Amino acid sequence: xxxxxxxxxxxLQLAKCGALVVAIGRTQSQLQTLKQENPLxxxxxxxxxxxxxxxxxxxxxxPIDLLVNNxxxxxxxxxxxxxxxxxxxxxxxxxxxxxxxxxxxxxxxLARKAPGSIVNLSSQASLAGLLxxxxxxxxxxxVDAFTRAAALELGPHNIRVNCVNPTVIMTDMGRLxxxxxxxxxxxxxxxxxxxxxxxxxxxxxxxxLLSDKATMITGTCLPIDGGFVAx
Numbered sequence: 001x002x003x004x005x006x007x008x009x010x011x012l013q014l015a016k017c018g019a020l021v022v023a024i025g026r027t028q029s030q031l032q033t034l035k036q037e038n039p040l041x042x043x044x045x046x047x048x049x050x051x052x053x054x055x056x057x058x059x060x061x062x063p064i065d066l067l068v069n070n071x072x073x074x075x076x077x078x079x080x081x082x083x084x085x086x087x088x089x090x091x092x093x094x095x096x097x098x099x100x101x102x103x104x105x106x107x108x109x110l111a112r113k114a115p116g117s118i119v120n121l122s123s124q125a126s127l128a129g130l131l132x133x134x135x136x137x138x139x140x141x142x143v144d145a146f147t148r149a150a151a152l153e154l155g156p157h158n159i160r161v162n163c164v165n166p167t168v169i170m171t172d173m174g175r176l177x178x179x180x181x182x183x184x185x186x187x188x189x190x191x192x193x194x195x196x197x198x199x200x201x202x203x204x205x206x207x208x209l210l211s212d213k214a215t216m217i218t219g220t221c222l223p224i225d226g227g228f229v230a231x
Contacts (some may be wrong), residue, residue, distance in 0.1 A: 005171030006121070007070040008034060009203045014066075015041055017207065022061050024048070024101075025071070048097035049089075058104045066210050067105045067118045069098040074125075074136030087135055094139035099146060102161075106150075109159055117210045120147050120163035121202075122221060127165055127229045140165075144221045151219030160218035162209045167225035168196040193226030 007025075015021045015038050022042045025031050031043040046057040048071050058064075072094050077086065098120060109116040125133050126140035143163060151161040168178055168187060178184045178196060188194055202224055208214055209222070223229050 005173065006166075006169060006199055006202050007068075009199050010068055010070060010206055011041060012038060013203050013207060014068075014210075019066065022064070024057070048101065049092040051096070051100050054097065054100055055104060058101065063108060063112060063114070064105045065109070065114060065116050067102065067116070068206060068210070069101055069118070069120045071097060072121060072123075074133065074139070076132040077135070078132055079134055082135060090135045090139050091142075094136070095142045095146070098143060102146075102150065106154060106159065110157060113157075115158040116160070117214070118150070118159070118161045119206050119209045120161070121206075122147070122163040122165045124165050124167045124223060124225045124228055126221070127223060147221060148219050155218055160209075160214070162214075162217060162220045162222065164202060164205050164209070165221055165223045165225065165229075166197055166202050167191060167223075167228050169202060170196050170198050190231055191226040191228050192230065195226060197224055197226065 011021055011023050011034060020040075020042075022044060023031060023034055024044045024046060026045060026047045028045045031045055035041055035043050042061070044057050044061070046053050048054050074090055074094065075086075102118060105116070105118070120143050122143045123136070123140040124130075125137045126144045130137060144165070147161050147163040154161055168174055170178075174196065178187070184196075188196070205222060205224055209217060
Protein backbone atom coordinates (compact mmCIF):
# COMPACT_ATOMS: atom_id res chain seq x y z
CA UNK A 1 0.00 0.00 0.00
CA UNK A 2 0.95 3.65 -0.37
CA UNK A 3 -0.01 5.50 2.79
CA UNK A 4 -1.43 8.74 1.64
CA UNK A 5 -5.06 9.27 0.74
CA UNK A 6 -7.01 6.10 0.03
CA UNK A 7 -4.43 3.58 1.24
CA UNK A 8 -3.91 5.33 4.55
CA UNK A 9 -7.64 5.55 5.26
CA UNK A 10 -8.21 1.89 4.35
CA UNK A 11 -5.56 0.89 6.89
CA LEU A 12 -7.01 3.09 9.64
CA GLN A 13 -10.59 1.97 9.03
CA LEU A 14 -9.65 -1.72 8.97
CA ALA A 15 -7.87 -1.25 12.27
CA LYS A 16 -10.97 0.47 13.71
CA CYS A 17 -13.00 -2.55 12.63
CA GLY A 18 -10.75 -4.76 14.73
CA ALA A 19 -8.55 -6.20 12.00
CA LEU A 20 -4.90 -6.91 12.73
CA VAL A 21 -3.40 -4.77 9.97
CA VAL A 22 0.01 -5.05 8.35
CA ALA A 23 0.78 -1.95 6.31
CA ILE A 24 3.40 -2.36 3.58
CA GLY A 25 5.04 0.55 1.78
CA ARG A 26 8.40 1.85 0.64
CA THR A 27 8.46 5.17 2.51
CA GLN A 28 9.54 4.68 6.11
CA SER A 29 8.42 8.13 7.25
CA GLN A 30 4.84 7.53 6.09
CA LEU A 31 4.77 4.16 7.82
CA GLN A 32 6.06 5.69 11.05
CA THR A 33 3.34 8.37 10.96
CA LEU A 34 0.74 5.67 10.47
CA LYS A 35 2.02 3.65 13.41
CA GLN A 36 2.08 6.75 15.61
CA GLU A 37 -1.59 7.25 14.87
CA ASN A 38 -2.39 3.62 15.69
CA PRO A 39 0.40 1.64 17.42
CA LEU A 40 -1.47 -1.63 16.81
CA UNK A 41 -0.77 -1.37 13.07
CA UNK A 42 2.28 -3.41 12.05
CA UNK A 43 4.42 -1.87 9.32
CA UNK A 44 6.89 -3.28 6.82
CA UNK A 45 9.06 -1.09 4.63
CA UNK A 46 9.84 -2.68 1.28
CA UNK A 47 9.91 -1.65 -2.37
CA UNK A 48 7.09 -3.69 -3.89
CA UNK A 49 8.66 -3.39 -7.33
CA UNK A 50 11.44 -5.67 -6.05
CA UNK A 51 10.01 -9.18 -6.52
CA UNK A 52 12.48 -11.03 -4.28
CA UNK A 53 12.57 -8.43 -1.50
CA UNK A 54 8.76 -8.44 -1.38
CA UNK A 55 8.71 -12.23 -1.18
CA UNK A 56 11.19 -12.20 1.68
CA UNK A 57 9.35 -9.46 3.59
CA UNK A 58 5.88 -11.02 3.31
CA UNK A 59 6.94 -14.53 4.25
CA UNK A 60 8.05 -13.18 7.62
CA UNK A 61 4.55 -12.15 8.70
CA UNK A 62 1.73 -14.28 10.06
CA PRO A 63 -1.33 -15.66 8.26
CA ILE A 64 -3.10 -13.17 5.99
CA ASP A 65 -6.83 -13.61 5.41
CA LEU A 66 -7.65 -10.27 3.74
CA LEU A 67 -5.56 -8.39 1.20
CA VAL A 68 -5.89 -4.93 -0.32
CA ASN A 69 -3.57 -4.20 -3.24
CA ASN A 70 -3.49 -0.43 -3.25
CA UNK A 71 0.01 0.55 -4.39
CA UNK A 72 0.05 2.42 -7.67
CA UNK A 73 1.62 5.18 -9.71
CA UNK A 74 1.25 6.86 -13.07
CA UNK A 75 1.62 10.10 -14.95
CA UNK A 76 0.31 11.86 -18.02
CA UNK A 77 2.35 11.69 -21.22
CA UNK A 78 1.60 11.65 -24.93
CA UNK A 79 2.37 8.30 -26.57
CA UNK A 80 5.30 9.80 -28.47
CA UNK A 81 7.03 10.83 -25.22
CA UNK A 82 6.74 7.50 -23.41
CA UNK A 83 10.07 5.91 -22.51
CA UNK A 84 10.94 2.32 -21.71
CA UNK A 85 11.58 3.42 -18.13
CA UNK A 86 8.07 4.87 -17.91
CA UNK A 87 6.55 1.57 -18.98
CA UNK A 88 8.77 -0.50 -16.69
CA UNK A 89 8.11 1.69 -13.63
CA UNK A 90 4.32 1.83 -14.00
CA UNK A 91 3.87 -1.85 -14.81
CA UNK A 92 6.29 -2.87 -12.03
CA UNK A 93 4.07 -1.31 -9.36
CA UNK A 94 0.55 -1.31 -10.83
CA UNK A 95 0.63 -4.81 -12.30
CA UNK A 96 3.68 -6.92 -11.48
CA UNK A 97 3.81 -6.08 -7.75
CA UNK A 98 0.07 -6.69 -7.40
CA UNK A 99 0.43 -10.13 -8.98
CA UNK A 100 3.40 -10.96 -6.77
CA UNK A 101 1.75 -9.93 -3.49
CA UNK A 102 -1.42 -11.79 -4.44
CA UNK A 103 0.63 -14.89 -5.29
CA UNK A 104 2.34 -14.85 -1.89
CA UNK A 105 -0.89 -14.41 0.06
CA UNK A 106 -2.79 -17.02 -1.96
CA UNK A 107 -0.08 -19.65 -1.43
CA UNK A 108 -0.54 -19.24 2.33
CA UNK A 109 -4.35 -19.31 2.11
CA LEU A 110 -4.26 -22.52 0.06
CA ALA A 111 -1.75 -24.14 2.41
CA ARG A 112 -4.04 -23.40 5.35
CA LYS A 113 -7.20 -24.30 3.37
CA ALA A 114 -8.52 -20.95 4.57
CA PRO A 115 -11.09 -18.67 2.93
CA GLY A 116 -9.96 -15.20 1.94
CA SER A 117 -10.91 -11.95 0.27
CA ILE A 118 -8.70 -9.84 -1.97
CA VAL A 119 -9.53 -6.36 -3.27
CA ASN A 120 -7.43 -4.72 -5.96
CA LEU A 121 -7.42 -0.96 -6.53
CA SER A 122 -7.93 -0.41 -10.24
CA SER A 123 -9.28 2.72 -11.94
CA GLN A 124 -11.88 4.04 -14.33
CA ALA A 125 -8.84 4.27 -16.62
CA SER A 126 -9.19 0.52 -17.17
CA LEU A 127 -12.76 0.95 -18.43
CA ALA A 128 -12.46 4.07 -20.59
CA GLY A 129 -9.67 5.68 -22.56
CA LEU A 130 -8.25 8.78 -20.88
CA LEU A 131 -6.11 11.27 -22.76
CA UNK A 132 -2.35 10.87 -22.17
CA UNK A 133 -2.98 7.96 -19.75
CA UNK A 134 -1.99 5.17 -22.17
CA UNK A 135 0.52 3.33 -19.96
CA UNK A 136 -1.59 3.84 -16.84
CA UNK A 137 -4.71 2.62 -18.67
CA UNK A 138 -2.83 -0.45 -19.86
CA UNK A 139 -1.57 -1.26 -16.36
CA UNK A 140 -5.03 -0.98 -14.83
CA UNK A 141 -6.62 -2.95 -17.65
CA UNK A 142 -4.23 -5.74 -16.70
CA VAL A 143 -5.40 -5.47 -13.08
CA ASP A 144 -9.02 -6.01 -14.15
CA ALA A 145 -8.12 -9.01 -16.31
CA PHE A 146 -5.99 -10.51 -13.54
CA THR A 147 -8.84 -10.01 -11.06
CA ARG A 148 -11.31 -11.94 -13.21
CA ALA A 149 -8.89 -14.78 -13.94
CA ALA A 150 -7.81 -15.06 -10.29
CA ALA A 151 -11.45 -15.12 -9.16
CA LEU A 152 -12.14 -18.01 -11.54
CA GLU A 153 -9.13 -19.99 -10.33
CA LEU A 154 -9.56 -19.32 -6.61
CA GLY A 155 -13.34 -19.46 -6.30
CA PRO A 156 -13.44 -23.22 -5.63
CA HIS A 157 -11.16 -22.57 -2.64
CA ASN A 158 -13.55 -19.92 -1.24
CA ILE A 159 -11.08 -17.13 -1.97
CA ARG A 160 -12.81 -14.09 -3.46
CA VAL A 161 -11.02 -11.60 -5.71
CA ASN A 162 -12.57 -8.27 -6.71
CA CYS A 163 -11.42 -4.83 -7.74
CA VAL A 164 -12.73 -1.29 -7.50
CA ASN A 165 -12.40 1.28 -10.27
CA PRO A 166 -12.56 4.82 -8.88
CA THR A 167 -12.86 8.05 -10.81
CA VAL A 168 -10.97 11.15 -9.64
CA ILE A 169 -10.86 10.99 -5.84
CA MET A 170 -10.41 14.07 -3.69
CA THR A 171 -7.28 13.10 -1.83
CA ASP A 172 -4.81 15.89 -1.10
CA MET A 173 -3.18 15.14 -4.43
CA GLY A 174 -6.55 14.94 -6.16
CA ARG A 175 -7.57 18.37 -4.86
CA LEU A 176 -4.27 19.81 -6.02
CA UNK A 177 -4.59 18.39 -9.51
CA UNK A 178 -8.30 19.08 -10.05
CA UNK A 179 -8.88 22.35 -8.19
CA UNK A 180 -8.75 24.43 -11.38
CA UNK A 181 -12.31 24.66 -12.80
CA UNK A 182 -10.89 24.72 -16.32
CA UNK A 183 -9.38 21.30 -15.68
CA UNK A 184 -12.20 19.90 -13.56
CA UNK A 185 -15.29 20.94 -15.51
CA UNK A 186 -14.74 18.85 -18.66
CA UNK A 187 -14.38 15.73 -16.50
CA UNK A 188 -17.30 16.63 -14.24
CA UNK A 189 -19.53 17.02 -17.27
CA UNK A 190 -18.87 13.35 -18.05
CA UNK A 191 -19.91 12.25 -14.55
CA UNK A 192 -23.72 12.08 -14.18
CA UNK A 193 -23.52 12.78 -10.43
CA UNK A 194 -21.49 15.93 -11.27
CA UNK A 195 -18.95 15.47 -8.51
CA UNK A 196 -15.62 13.76 -7.89
CA UNK A 197 -15.32 11.00 -5.35
CA UNK A 198 -14.26 11.37 -1.74
CA UNK A 199 -11.86 8.98 -0.04
CA UNK A 200 -14.71 7.48 1.99
CA UNK A 201 -16.52 6.54 -1.23
CA UNK A 202 -13.72 4.11 -2.05
CA UNK A 203 -12.90 2.96 1.47
CA UNK A 204 -16.50 1.99 2.25
CA UNK A 205 -16.73 -0.18 -0.86
CA UNK A 206 -13.36 -1.84 -0.18
CA UNK A 207 -14.43 -2.72 3.36
CA UNK A 208 -17.73 -4.10 2.05
CA LEU A 209 -15.99 -6.33 -0.49
CA LEU A 210 -13.60 -7.63 2.16
CA SER A 211 -16.41 -8.41 4.55
CA ASP A 212 -18.80 -11.32 5.02
CA LYS A 213 -21.55 -9.10 3.63
CA ALA A 214 -20.09 -9.73 0.15
CA THR A 215 -19.64 -13.50 0.29
CA MET A 216 -21.33 -14.04 -3.09
CA ILE A 217 -19.30 -11.37 -4.91
CA THR A 218 -16.15 -12.32 -6.77
CA GLY A 219 -14.58 -11.46 -10.13
CA THR A 220 -16.24 -8.04 -10.07
CA CYS A 221 -14.68 -4.80 -11.27
CA LEU A 222 -16.82 -2.21 -9.54
CA PRO A 223 -16.79 1.38 -10.85
CA ILE A 224 -16.88 4.06 -8.16
CA ASP A 225 -17.28 6.80 -10.69
CA GLY A 226 -20.61 8.58 -10.33
CA GLY A 227 -21.76 6.96 -13.57
CA PHE A 228 -18.78 7.95 -15.75
CA VAL A 229 -18.59 4.67 -17.65
CA ALA A 230 -22.39 4.55 -18.10
CA UNK A 231 -22.24 7.46 -20.53
